[in-house]
Each structure stands twice: as C-alpha cells, then as structure tokens.
C-alpha cells in the first residue's frame with residue numbers, strides 16, 4: 001500500500017467564523033464531520049496553534065459556511081495567515097451575521113454552532129459542537145481536494 005492514502009478520505013471545505021470581543025476571524029477547515037443527530041452535533045479539528053483554537057475555547061458560539069463549488073478563492077484567503085495578525089474578514093466575499101459573526105457570502109449552507117466538548121488529538125484540538133440552527137441554500141458543496149490547495 002502506497003501513495004497518499006490520507007488524501008483518499010473524502011471531505012468538504014468549510015470556513016469557521018468566530019469572534020472574541022471586537023475581533024472577528026475566519027478560518028478554512030476540511031477536517032469537519034457530523035457526530036450526532038439528536039441533537040445535531042459536528043466535530044472540527046483545529047490545529048492547537050491556530051488563532052481559531054484559542055477563540056473557540058473562550059467564545060463557544062461560532063458559525064460554519066459550507067463552501068460551494070467555485071469558492072476556492074475564499075478557501076485560500078481564509079486558509080492562510082493568522083487572524084492574530086491579519087484581518088481576513090476584510091475580503092469582499094465576507095459578511096457579518098445577526099450575531100456579529102463573520103461568514104462567506106453565497107455559500108452552499110450555513111450552520112450556527114456552540115462548543116459542547118473539547119479534546120486534544122495530537123497537534124489538533126477537537127471541538128464537538130451542537131448545531132443550534134442552519135440554512136441550506138441549495139448550492140453544490142465543494143469537495144476537498146488536497147492537491148488543489150497544498
């Protein structure tokens with residue numbers, strides 16, 4: 001068995017919108033999956049060094065933009081640079097929701113989530129979060145292709 005077998009695991013592409021005080025942040029994540037249906041819960045793996053990992057441990061409510069096909073530019077813009085030093089919410093494709101959380105316009109779907117449990121796994125922090133509300137906009141979700149981004 002050879003080749004990059006980890007790239008065979010299928011994933012979507014998501015952007016996590018978070019805020020801490022006046023500071024808002026956006027981070028691209030592919031390592032996200034559903035883990036419960038009653039209630040709906042998701043699990044997302046965030047590198048422990050990322051600004052988003054710090055924010056989600058302090059401010060548990062965040063949103064997820066499920067990126068649609070064709071939104072690679074948003075995935076790249078939110079997937080490089082730390083919100084500690086770069087304001088990724090200044091891009092024209094970014095909006096702010098009623099909770100004051102940043103999101104990506106014209107995404108396939110949106111989920112509003114609240115962290116319920118936090119685990120450590122190697123170099124990543126796992127956030128199990130309940131989906132409080134959501135909206136499916138009917139666009140085709142993007143499928144993660146590591147070769148396209150890295």
Ligand SMILES: Cc1cc2nc3c(=O)[nH]c(=O)nc-3n(C[C@H](O)[C@H](O)[C@H](O)COP(=O)(O)O)c2cc1C
Nearest residue numbers: 028029030031046047050051052079080081082083
């Ligand atoms: C397509 C794509 C998928 C990514 N998936 C993840 C992921 O699942 N978990 C993660 O910790 N970082 C992931 N990253 C990297 C982060 O988005 C990136 O390091 C980001 O700049 C961290 O932002 P922050 O420090 O402002 O939180 C991904 C990047 C891209 C482009």
